[in-house]
Amino acid sequence: MKGAVIAFVSVVxxxxxxxxxxxxxxxxxxxxxxxxxxxxxxxxxxxxxERRFQANCGRCHNPPDSLSPREVKAVLQHxxxxxxxxAEDEQLILKYLAP
Amino acid sequence: xxxxxxxxVIAKILLLALPAxxxxxxxxxxxSDTPILSGGVQFVGTSNAGAVFYQPVIEPVLxxxxxxxxxxxxxxxxxxxIARENGTTGPYQAQFxxxxxxxxxxxxxxxxxxxxxxxxxxxxxIYNERLGPVWLRNLQDGPIILPIxxxxxxxxxxxxxxxVAVEREKWQLxxxxxxxxxxxxxxxxxxxAAGGRVGIFFPFAGVELGASYQRFLQNGDxxxxxxxxxxxxxxxxxxxxxxxxxxxxxxxxWLESAYRFAGDRRSMAGLGRxxxxxxxxxxxxxxxxxxxxxxAADTNRLDFGLNYYxxxxxxxxxxxGRQFSSTGNANIWNFQIxxxxxxxxxxxxxx
Numbered sequence: 001m002k003g004a005v006i007a008f009v010s011v012v013x014x015x016x017x018x019x020x021x022x023x024x025x026x027x028x029x030x031x032x033x034x035x036x037x038x039x040x041x042x043x044x045x046x047x048x049x050e051r052r053f054q055a056n057c058g059r060c061h062n063p064p065d066s067l068s069p070r071e072v073k074a075v076l077q078h079x080x081x082x083x084x085x086x087a088e089d090e091q092l093i094l095k096y097l098a099p
Numbered sequence: 100x101x102x103x104x105x106x107x108v109i110a111k112i113l114l115l116a117l118p119a120x121x122x123x124x125x126x127x128x129x130x131s132d133t134p135i136l137s138g139g140v141q142f143v144g145t146s147n148a149g150a151v152f153y154q155p156v157i158e159p160v161l162x163x164x165x166x167x168x169x170x171x172x173x174x175x176x177x178x179x180x181i182a183r184e185n186g187t188t189g190p191y192q193a194q195f196x197x198x199x200x201x202x203x204x205x206x207x208x209x210x211x212x213x214x215x216x217x218x219x220x221x222x223x224x225i226y227n228e229r230l231g232p233v234w235l236r237n238l239q240d241g242p243i244i245l246p247i248x249x250x251x252x253x254x255x256x257x258x259x260x261x262x263v264a265v266e267r268e269k270w271q272l273x274x275x276x277x278x279x280x281x282x283x284x285x286x287x288x289x290x291x292a293a294g295g296r297v298g299i300f301f302p303f304a305g306v307e308l309g310a311s312y313q314r315f316l317q318n319g320d321x322x323x324x325x326x327x328x329x330x331x332x333x334x335x336x337x338x339x340x341x342x343x344x345x346x347x348x349x350x351x352x353w354l355e356s357a358y359r360f361a362g363d364r365r366s367m368a369g370l371g372r373x374x375x376x377x378x379x380x381x382x383x384x385x386x387x388x389x390x391x392x393x394x395a396a397d398t399n400r401l402d403f404g405l406n407y408y409x410x411x412x413x414x415x416x417x418x419x420g421r422q423f424s425s426t427g428n429a430n431i432w433n434f435q436i437x438x439x440x441x442x443x444x445x446x447x448x449x450x
Contacts, residue, residue, distance in 0.1 A: 043241060050261035054364075055302040059331045059338075060235055062365050064441050065411060072179035077207065078135075078162045082228070082265050084273045090110050 049096025052089050069098035134444035138174065139234030143438045146235060152182035156233055158200070161444060173202040174232075185332040199286045200231075200254055215259040218287060222249030222259070222275040222296050223311045224325045224342045234439035236406050236420050237338075237376045240431070242353040244382060245391035247344035248313045248323040249295070255279030256289040271300045273309075287329060294323075305331040311344075318388065321347050332447075348391040350400075351382035357406075359373040367380040367408065376405040376418070383435035398424040404433075412439035 053063065053084060065073065077092045085093070120380040145152050149202070176198040183189045203217035220228045227249050230236050233420045245253075259277035266272075274297050281291040291315065298309025306329070313323040321443040325344035336359035343352040355378040361371030382398045402416030413436065420431040 020369060024296045032147075054333060055106055055305070058402065059305070059329065060229055061439075064439075067441070068133075068443075071135055071441070074133050074162050074164050075137075076133045077164045080207055081172070081213050081215070081261070084213075084261065084271075086266055087261055088162070088210075 006083045030048040046096050046099060049092040049094070052074060053096055054087060056083055056085055057093065063097060069094070132164045132166070134161065135441060136161055137304065138443040139232055139299045139437055139439050140418045141233040141435055142433040143239055143433060145239075145434075146430070146432040148427070148431070150186045152180060155179045158233055163444070164307075168207050170205040170207060171203070174200040177201055185348070189382065197286060203259075207294075211261075211264065213261050215261070217255075218254055218256050218289070219259055219277070221249045221255045221279070221292075221294075222237070222261070223279060223313055223372075224296070224327045224344060225321065225329060225340070226342060227253050227310075230340075233340060234412070234437050237355060237357050237374070237406065237416075238378055238402050238420075239433040239435055240402070240420065241415065242342065242378075243380050243394060243398055243400065244342065244344040244349075244351045244353065246345045247350075248311060248325055249350070250292075250315065250391065251290040252288040254289055254339065255292065256282050256287060260336065269301060269303060269411070270395060271302070273298050298327075303333070307334050336361055336366075340368065345392070346387050346393075348387040348388045348393045349383055351380065353378060353380040355379075357434040372408045374408070376402070376404040378405065396425045397421060402431075412441075413437070414439075 057063070060083075064075075072094055076094055078083065080086055080087075080090055110157065125336045128174045136159060138157070140158075141154075141156040143154045143156070145154070152356050156237060157177050158174060160174045165171065178198075179193055181191055181193045198217060201217070201219045202282075204218045204429070206214045209212065220231065222228050226242055226245055231241075231253070233239075255277060257279040258278060259275065261275040262273065264272045264274050266399075268364050274295065276295040279289050279374070281392045282289045292313055294311065294313030296309060296311040298307055300307040309326065310326070311323075311325040315321050315323060323344065323346045325342060327343075328341040330339045337358045339355070341352065341354045344350065344427075355376065357374055357376040359371065359374040361368070364370070378401070380398075380400045380402075384393055384394065384397050387395070400420055402418055402420040402423040404416060406416040409415065416433070416437065417437045419434045420433075422429045422431060424443065
């Protein structure tokens with residue numbers, strides 16, 4: 001009985017997740033946009049940096065309140081190891097967090 | 100590979116990585132290195148089957164970058180445990196514990212290779228490395244299956260190689276390989292083991308799935324294996340994480356979902372501060388092994404929690420869990436306040 005209850009809750013959680021996915025609209029303008037691996041325009045860098053932050057760092061936490069570029073650099077080196085950020089991710093997120 | 104010593108295999112991997120290290124690009128140039136002090140502070144009140152206890156926790160992290168390629172990082176844990184002498188009766192008594200979770204030197208060669216030496220968190224599945232810090236986890240109690248693959252102390256002493264093996268616009272393949280030696284030294288306990296993890300991440304869908312393997316090279320040598328799935332759809336603040344792990348001592352899974360009542364994960368307006376969390380776990384007992392830190396019998400558990408995010412990285416959390424086991428059912432309540440801090444390790448570093 002207990003196993004059945006737990007299995008039922010698991011199924012409900014998965015179904016809820018699928019439902020949210022199908023009902024949700026594109027609230028984040030970055031979603032669904034095709035972005036090149038190497039952004040060419042300077043104007044696109046902050047948006048691309050934000051997208052990279054959300055795709056990588058934002059999976060576990062929000063950005064810190066405020067950081068200087070030097071602090072951001074140290075944090076990003078830390079996260080290159082922890083979250084396996086690429087060098088390009090690091091540069092773009094740096095420009096987003098400390099423009 | 101059979102018959103080869105794990106040390107020899109690791110040495111070969113490190114030698115192969117050296118040429119790439121020498122040609123690695125510099126990521127961020129022209130800025131001085133600023134060490135940072137970060138981490139989390141937490142106070143938890145728990146009622147577990149009627150036994151009430153309190154745990155103040157501080158986990159400071161020191162990060163010292165040296166140039167563009169070298170990094171020293173360490174995290175310690177200081178935890179108090181304040182409980183009644185006989186569980187539910189008697190005067191309160193306090194005990195304090197210290198731990199060194201990691202103290203490692205990293206050489207970031209490029210996106211494909213990072214070489215780590217020292218003491219590091221054992222990279223088995225995702226909970227131990229990514230969700231372990233007190234300010235990151237959605238529910239205070241770790242999963243039942245957490246000891247699988249992370250014996251003996253959740254940390255390893257040795258070498259690790261990690262990075263993104265293949266990076267494409269729509270997907271990334273990441274990997275980790277490591278070897279750990281046995282240590283029984285106080286605060287540096289580790290098991291002798293070798294293993295690795297492979298994951299594939301689809302950034303536009305917010306999906307990552309992967310698998311872990313570990314060969315535990317002591318207490319009779321045995322295999323641990325696991326798999327994981329994480330899904331954070333970019334368009335809604337909904338998170339789902341799943342892990343399965345198997346060892347001779349037993350196998351099981353946990354599935355956790357969290358939903359923030361806002362259109363954006365960073366929203367701090369109205370109900371946007373509130374996040375609901377639910378987790379389901381099942382553990383099936385295998386052959387009992389001494390000090391495997393796993394339950395003595397089949398165990399099922401359900402948890403429900405609410406997180407409330409305050410400004411300045413402060414978070415309140417309350418959760419209720421119900422555990423079912425042949426050794427006894429229990430209600431588990433947790434209430435906690437958590438603060439995440441981050442500042443330069445010395446004055447003037449924030450300029």
